Amino acid sequence: MIERVCRILEYDKMKDQLIQFASSSLGKQRVKDLQPSFNFEYIKEAQQRTYEGAKVIRLKGQAPLGGIRDIRASIKRSEIGGLLNEKELLDISSTIYGSRRFKSFVESLIEDEIELTILPDLVSGIVPLTDLEREINQAIDENGGVLDSASAALRSIRQQIRSHESGIRSKLESITRSSNGRKMLSDAIITIRNERYVIPVKSEYRSHFGGMVHDQSASGATLFVEPEAVVQLNNQLREAKVKEKQEIQRILQELSARISEHVEELADIVAIMSEVDFIFAKAFYSDSIKGIQPKLNEGGFIKMTKARHPLIPNDEIVPIDVELGGDFSSLVITGPNTGGKTVTLKTVGLLTLMAQSGLQIPCEEGSSAAVFQKIFADIGDEQSIEQSLSTFSSHMTNIVQIMNEVDFQSLVLFDELGAGTDPTEGAALAISILDHVYNVGAKVIATTHYSELKGYAYNREGVMNASVEFDVETLRPTYRLLIGIPGRSNAFAISRRLGLTDKIIEEAKSHITADSNKMEQMISSLEDSRKKAERDVSEAEELRLDAERLHSELAAEMEKLEEEKQKVLQSAEDKAANSVRKAKEEAEQIIAELREIQKNNPNIKDHELINAKKRLEKAEPNLAGTRKKPAPRREKPKVDKLIPGDEVKVVSLDQKGYIAEKVNDKEYYVQLGMMKMKVKKDDLLYINRPKAVETKPLAAVRGKEAHVKTELDLRGERYENAMMDVEKYLDDAVLAGYHQVSIIHGKGTGALRKGVQELLKNHRNVQETRMGTQGEGGSGVTVVSLK
Structure with a gap:
């Protein structure tokens, strides 16, 4: 059943997007094998892994994942004594280097005091096989060729090869440059046939050079001759090349044996880097769809704010707000075709599958996703020609299977429930099916055309109406999901807009029952009330923002005036202190002069000089009280309970931000500009709480607080x-x-x-x-x- 649901909800198409972000064949294979899980603890762990990858990308912008190869087959062959070729050895060296580089990257993150738990634990299992990597790189170049430095014997053999080739070319060039040679040769070049150096000789001069003929041209006019003068040198060259191949084989065998000594470490590297590549593929995908880590629960509660379907382009998608499993467990969506009802079903279904696969979902922060044990979907026309089933029969075959398997831990998605048959019977059948699913305890979202189901949602506790908004003026849907308001019939309004006469429309209305008219009038009234409430909320929000702006401007002006006041007082005090200093200097000078006079007039006593000095000191103006100390700034009071949206100050950083999410009673996530960080409550100072605008309660309209981000x-x-x-x-x-x-x-x-x-x-x-x-x-x- 889950395979069918994944196909209906286009889970594989989502994986096609995800696989583009994997860096290696190992990561791509992990994406191909990805399936939704139903184990709550496993899903929490998978979500945390994706979160850590996304955190690294947010802070560093990238992660070094290049060079990782799938070397499992090579490792296995070396373990049983097989010979690895140059490319396989290079792949192993590249993988060792890639894992070592990533481990160093994670260690640098820890040194930067970035809080991570999963990635450090993962890379701790990587053994940096630096010696093995160096041995491979010293023996094989980046193009897969064995280097002369691989062994002393290989270097010596290749020197001999170069010497033999030089001797051969020297002898052959002397022939091609001679006057006789130019006459007897078809072309003055040296070429190779059967791995031996030869020259192109005209057929009539074959016997002149002796040696062996290795080939001839298509016309037979030219023979490729190995002259007798170079036969011995060619033999020596051939022997040297055989020795070269043997030495290369020995070197490769030796390296293969070295790899067999580290089979377990290499296998661990492959497994760890496969998981790392998978983690960052999910993280990069999350960044591309602006995903967030949802709050997970096992209670069947879904709250997706500004949810977006990941397969719909950003310039076409209209975000929706969906809630299920709280005040109501069944949601019945009514409205016209092409209005977005099916997209809503698919969005909720696919995002639930993504959350249960450890993927972040494209919603706003604070959204919640439930972990269900079973997910069912009956969406689209899956008519089977081979089974000769009608559309209705095909749907009912699927619904019967759902009814047999559904339980209280299930999510069920019905598209156009009861369609394809008589409207009266179809509506009755749809109500009965919804009652059964509700009584079982499952969570269900159903779309329908039947007006009877609008009344059904009002008469059942735990069932809520919803609709997709339709603009009668433009005759187009807005794709906004309105929870609490059933879809109204727009047939008459649309017909009038298209030019149908009022007489025909009024006559049509006379054929509609009084109950149907009351229903439409009620829905219309609800829509008008909702729109008025939205306008009131918007106007109140503008007034609040204006008040906050004025308050901020006045506070800034008061602070500026206080600063200017303190500057004036400081200037006055400085001037007074300067005057006193000059007076003291003058007094000291006077006393010095008096002492000089005392020398010449013994009748003047010391105590008289001291008294004179004290009188001068008393003449100093008392400035102690001339300047008031600035009143200490009053800190904003702390509050016992902080909630998302509260404006706060991080005392240790002296930075302002707002509460993004509560971690527990002692810690919160605080948004500081572009950075979100976890802060202890004791380090937070409450500043302000945006007030929600009170409006008259409407049974079917839910408002929300607005907040301008930084x-x-x-x-x-x-x-x-x-x-x-x-x-x-x-x-x-x-x-x-x-x-x-x-x-x-x-x-x-x-x-x-x-x-x-x-x-x-x-x-x-x-x-x-x-x-x-x-x-x-x-x-x-x-x-x-x-x-």
Whole structure:
């Protein structure tokens, strides 16, 4: 069943994307073998491995994975005494080097105090076979040739070969350069036939040179003759080359034997680097789809915020918010065709399979994924011509199998439940099937056209309506998923927009039952209420941002005034102190003069001089109270409970950020610009908590708090859309009171980066810009200081 579900949800197409990020055949094979797991602890471990790989990529931008080869067959053959060729030996040397380099890379990360657990444990099993690598590289060059330095005997033999070849060429060149030779030869060249040096002789002069004929031209006019003068030298050359082959074989055999001594270490290297390549393939894929590590649970709770289907291009996808397993365990989605209902099913299903495969999912931070023991899907028209089954029969055959296997740990996805038969019977059958799945305790998402199922969701506890929004004005779906609101029938509105007369439409309405009319009116009222609530929330949010901006500006102005006040007081105190210093110097001078006078007038006593000095000191102005000490800045009070979105200060770093995620009661993940780091609660100082705007509660509408991030990610955006996003984001950042933000445009071809920097250069709110540092993303990021 899981194989069929994977096919329906296009799991293999997702793997085709993933495999592109594997660096070696080992990693590619791991991707091909990838399947969803149903073991909760195994999935948690796999997710943590992907997270560590993604963390390294986020901080370092890359991981050295080159040079890894699948050398398992070569290792096995050396173990049983087989002879490895030059290429196999080079592959082994390359793999040793690649593993050694990656181990050094991980050790450097630890030295940089980057918190890792899985990768250090993995590379601890790599034995750096440096001596074996050096022996192979000293014997074989990068092109697979055995070097002269491989052995003294080989060097000597090759010197003999070069000497023999030189002697042969010398003798043959003397023949080709002679006047007789030019007359008797077809061409004044030296060539090789049967691994022996020969010259092209005209057939009529064959007997003139003696020796042996090794070949002739197609016409027979030219014979390739080995002259008698070089026969002995050719024999000696042949013998030397035989010795060379024998020595090369001996060297390869010796290296193969050396490899057989390290079979276990090499096998460990292959296994470890296969896992490493697989980890980073998942991490790079996550980066490409902007994936996050979901919060896993075994309770069947799904909360996917801004979920995106990874197979749909970024410029076409509309993110959706889906929740299941909390207040309700069944979700019934109604709405018109081509509205995005099936895409919603496939998005939830595929992202669940990805999460259970240890892959990060393309959602916003804080999203949750459940680990199910069984996943079922009945999507699309799988009519079987061979079995002569109708569409309805084909679907029912699949649904029967699902009903027989479904349990409380299952996720079930139904597309157009009950379709293909009489609407009344189909709707009744769909309700019965949904009741059965609900009573079993499974989590289910179903799409349908039947209006009866809209009322079903209102009359069942634990069942929720949803719809895909449709814009009647443009006659196109918006693809937004609206949880809590059933899909309304737009047939009349669409018909009127297309030109059908009001008389026909009114007559059609008269044929609809009163209950159906009430249902449509209720749905329309819900939609109007939802849109009004969204407008109210938006307006309230703008007012909040304006208030925060004004508060920030006033606080900055007060701080500036306080600084100016302290400067004025400091200046006055400095002037007064300078006056006192001059007065003291003058007093000392007076006393010195008095002492000089005393020498000439003994009637003046010492105590009179001392009293005079004390009077001068009392004349010094008292400045102790002229300047008030600046009042100590009051720190923001700490709070017992921090929640995501709270603005905080990391005391040890003197940096402001906001709570991204709670780890436990003593630790939190804090977003500091582009960097997210784990911080202890004792090191956090609470600053501010964005207030949610209260609106009248609606049974079917759920609001959410908004928060302006300190960074804008443009990667994957089209140029025109990116420029608009930057304009809007800068306005939002100024309203939020930010002094510095980061624009992530990536490196790529540089077009997006150039466009962003041109826009920033002339923007009214930009004070200055600079490229990011190594820790901020380098040339892929522009850091902006705001006015």
